[in-house]
Amino acid sequence: xxxxxxxxxxxxxxxxxxxxxxxxxxxxxxxxxxxxxxxxxxxxxxxxxxxxxxxxxxxxxxxxxx
Amino acid sequence: xxxxxxxxxxxxxxxxxxxxxxxxxxxxxxxxxxxxxxxxxxxxxxxxxxxxxxxxxxxxxxxxxx
DNA sequence: ATAAATTGTAACATATATTTTACATTATTC
DNA sequence: GAATAATGTAAAATATATGTTACAATTTAT
Numbered sequence: 001x002x003x004x005x006x007x008x009x010x011x012x013x014x015x016x017x018x019x020x021x022x023x024x025x026x027x028x029x030x031x032x033x034x035x036x037x038x039x040x041x042x043x044x045x046x047x048x049x050x051x052x053x054x055x056x057x058x059x060x061x062x063x064x065x066x
Numbered sequence: 067x068x069x070x071x072x073x074x075x076x077x078x079x080x081x082x083x084x085x086x087x088x089x090x091x092x093x094x095x096x097x098x099x100x101x102x103x104x105x106x107x108x109x110x111x112x113x114x115x116x117x118x119x120x121x122x123x124x125x126x127x128x129x130x131x132x
Numbered sequence: 133a134t135a136a137a138t139t140g141t142a143a144c145a146t147a148t149a150t151t152t153t154a155c156a157t158t159a160t161t162c
Numbered sequence: 163g164a165a166t167a168a169t170g171t172a173a174a175a176t177a178t179a180t181g182t183t184a185c186a187a188t189t190t191a192t
Contacts, residue, residue, distance in 0.1 A: 032171090035171095040107070042126060056122035057127075081138065083137095092180065093139085101140080104180085107149080107180090
């Protein structure tokens with residue numbers, strides 16, 4: 001479950017805490033998603049995208065092999 | 067929770083049942099997602115995209131007002 | 133119009149995302 | 163290097179996605 005949440009978050013200068021609050025979710029949830037240990041809901045993905053000004057593809061799409 | 071699963075599925079000539087089997091999920095799950103009554107997991111979204119040859123943005127991204 | 137296929141939906145069971153609380157570790161600032 | 167902020171992580175509780183079974187409604191083909 002790889003993604004680009006962490007890099008996207010840093011690009012808009014948000015801490016996990018701040019992003020979490022902005023979205024209305026727990027800091028732990030953000031942390032686990034960034035670590036790839038959660039399988040987040042679509043709604044949460046969309047909220048994250050919104051907060052970091054990117055689209056789903058930009059944050060959660062992983063190009064398949066080479 | 068609007069999306070384009072139904073139209074995407076029809077474009078590749080799959081029934082809900084067939085899509086469900088291809089993904090390894092229940093027909094009901096597909097039905098409810100198409101109806102916008104579920105908030106699917108990212109993994110499931112990715113599986114669906116895979117099955118219908120589209121990206122996350124193409125299937126699950128909703129342009130905001132405008 | 134009838135039969136068959138496809139889809140909608142409901143109740144209950146199960147798996148798992150998310151919360152809460154709490155503490156340990158790592159990075160940052162002074 | 164000490165203090166502070168930021169992050170990683172764990173256990174237990176809760177919310178909710180998904181499975182199972184079953185049946186109704188709708189669509190498609192004959």
